[in-house]
Amino acid sequence: MTDARPPLWRRIRNALARLFRPKPPEPGRFVSGSTFAWKGWLASAPWTRPSREYLLYIPMGYTRWKRRPMIVLLHGCRQTPEDIAAATRIAALADKNGWLVLLPRQTNKANAWGCWNWFDRGTTAGWGEAAIVAAQVRAVRRQYRAHPRRIFVAGMSAGGALAAVLGVRYRRLFAGVMTHSGLACGAASSGAAAMAVLTHGADTDYEKLASDARDGAPANALPIALFAIHGERDNIVAMINTVQLVRQYLVLNGQITAGAHSPTTLPSPASETVLPLADGRTMIVAEYRDAERLLVRLVRIPDLGHAWSGGDPQFPYNDPRPPDATALLGEFVNAQIA
Numbered sequence: 001m002t003d004a005r006p007p008l009w010r011r012i013r014n015a016l017a018r019l020f021r022p023k024p025p026e027p028g029r030f031v032s033g034s035t036f037a038w039k040g041w042l043a044s045a046p047w048t049r050p051s052r053e054y055l056l057y058i059p060m061g062y063t064r065w066k067r068r069p070m071i072v073l074l075h076g077c078r079q080t081p082e083d084i085a086a087a088t089r090i091a092a093l094a095d096k097n098g099w100l101v102l103l104p105r106q107t108n109k110a111n112a113w114g115c116w117n118w119f120d121r122g123t124t125a126g127w128g129e130a131a132i133v134a135a136q137v138r139a140v141r142r143q144y145r146a147h148p149r150r151i152f153v154a155g156m157s158a159g160g161a162l163a164a165v166l167g168v169r170y171r172r173l174f175a176g177v178m179t180h181s182g183l184a185c186g187a188a189s190s191g192a193a194a195m196a197v198l199t200h201g202a203d204t205d206y207e208k209l210a211s212d213a214r215d216g217a218p219a220n221a222l223p224i225a226l227f228a229i230h231g232e233r234d235n236i237v238a239m240i241n242t243v244q245l246v247r248q249y250l251v252l253n254g255q256i257t258a259g260a261h262s263p264t265t266l267p268s269p270a271s272e273t274v275l276p277l278a279d280g281r282t283m284i285v286a287e288y289r290d291a292e293r294l295l296v297r298l299v300r301i302p303d304l305g306h307a308w309s310g311g312d313p314q315f316p317y318n319d320p321r322p323p324d325a326t327a328l329l330g331e332f333v334n335a336q337i338a
Contacts, residue, residue, distance in 0.1 A: 028060040028095050030085075035139050039131035044120045044191050048110040052132050055081040056140055057101035059094045069150035069337055070100040071329075072137060072166075072174075074159030076181075076317060077115035081105050084156060087315035088308055088326045097330065102140050104133050118161035119188035119197075124209075126169030129162060134170050150337050154178035154329055156308055156317065157237060161187070164245055167224050168213050168252060176225040176336050177249075178329050181234055181306055183241040184248045185209060201240035207258035210251040223253040223290065227297045227332040229325055231304025239300070240264060246298050250288060253295045269298075277322040297332065299323070 006014075032055055040050025062068070071094070075084040081103035085091060094101045106114050110129070122128035137151060153174050155163035160182025167177035168185040186209045187202035188194040197203055226249040230242035243266055250256045256267055269286040276282055281303050288296040301309060301323065309325040311318030 026061060028062075028091055029058050031056050031058060033136075033139075035132065035136040037132045037135035039127045040129065040135070041122065042110060042117055042120050042128045043122045044117050045110045048107065050128075050132055052107060052129070052136070053105040054136050054140075055085065055103040055105065056144070057085065057091050057094055057103070058144070059091075059098050059100065061095075061098065062100075062144075064145055066098075067145050067147040067150075068098055068100055069152070069333065070102060070137075070141065070144075070146035071333065072102045072104070072133065072151070072153040072163075074104060074116060074133070074153070074155030074162050075106070075114075076155070076157035076159050077111075077113045078316065079114065079156070079159075083315050084159075084308075087312045087318045089312065090326060093326055093330050097334070099333075100140070100144055100146050102136060104136055115158040116155075116162040117191070118158055118165060118183065119191050119194040121190075123162070124165055124169075124186040126165075130165045130169055133162065133166060134173060137173060150175055152176045152178065152333050152336070154180070155182060156180045157182065157306070161185075164248075167226065167249070168210060171213075171217060171221055171224050171252075174224060176227065176332065178227040178229075178332060179242070179245060180229045180308055180325055181231065181237045181242075182228065182245060183237065184245040187241065187244065198237050198241070201238065201263070202244050205258075206244055206248050207251050207263075210248045211258040214252050214254065223293060223295055224249070225294050225296070225332075225336055227299075227329070229299045229301070229309065229328070231306065231309070231319075232300055232302045233304060234306045236306040242298070246288075246296050249296055253290070255288060255290065255295060266298075279321050281321060281323075283323050294335065299328065 034053040036051040153163045160179035165185045184206040188197040270289045272286040284300040286298045307319035313320045
């Protein structure tokens with residue numbers, strides 16, 4: 001009888017091919033954690049332990065051998081990390097680009113509506129919930145080897161307001177800030193004033209706050225880019241708040257002097273473009289630059305209310321029509337890390 005098996009050399013070759021065959025990339029997944037910060041005590045809720053849970057999305061194909069950019073995405077009021085992740089489709093963007101996504105979770109013990117306490121005096125000074133999120137960023141950066149100069153913070157509504165605080169108070173931690181329907185850092189003088197500020201704009205000298213933060217920053221601190229989106233039909237957070245936010249970051253980046261212009265207007269941008277969209281909508285894009293560096297990009301959407309543009313309408317505070325704010329966030333981040 002003859003041996004029907006393949007020759008030995010062929011069997012060895014096939015075994016080696018199976019051994020060294022590239023494995024399919026690991027699918028993306030969510031993991032959870034929590035972080036404590038000694039500076040995280042809230043003036044508005046001093047009984048709340050200064051610790052918050054978070055979700056972390058680990059993208060498809062992740063390995064520890066490669067440092068990756070990271071997006072910190074802060075949910076709005078009456079939302080959860082799961083809600084904003086699903087509604088914005090941030091995991092698909094993360095898989096496409098290989099980004100980590102950190103999604104901090106507010107606790108109802110700190111705010112009954114699940115809002116981030118952007119109006120808390122400690123938080124606007126860089127303590128409170130700003131310190132807690134910063135501690136989460138550092139912990140995840142160490143554990144998952146996020147690129148230390150490619151970390152961005154984004155947020156919706158109250159989350160956008162906290163993102164603005166983090167950009168002002170932790171400039172060396174973040175490469176850029178994205179706000180959707182947000183407010184300036186320190187816009188409200190107290191929690192009691194917050195509702196009026198949402199409608200009428202800041203009741204504080206938010207530009208001086210930015211000027212003081214700039215003066216106190218290290219001499220080698222780089223400008224921090226801001227990308228702000230706001231719907232002009234927003235009846236919860238008025239458009240004036242993003243106008244003031246843009247002014248604040250222009251002061252922070254040394255482009256205008258605090259108090260030099262009317263707080264309800266913006267200086268002339270380097271460029272402004274009206275872009276038609278697929279369903280008859282338009283968006284107005286204004287950019288402020290320092291030579292070739294983008295300092296502020298402002299997107300105004302005339303027909304948008306208080307909702308994440310291009311989001312999944314199965315979730316509250318999401319509008320399915322264009323533009324796709326998640327895709328615009330991706331373009332902003334990719335331009336900063338190019």
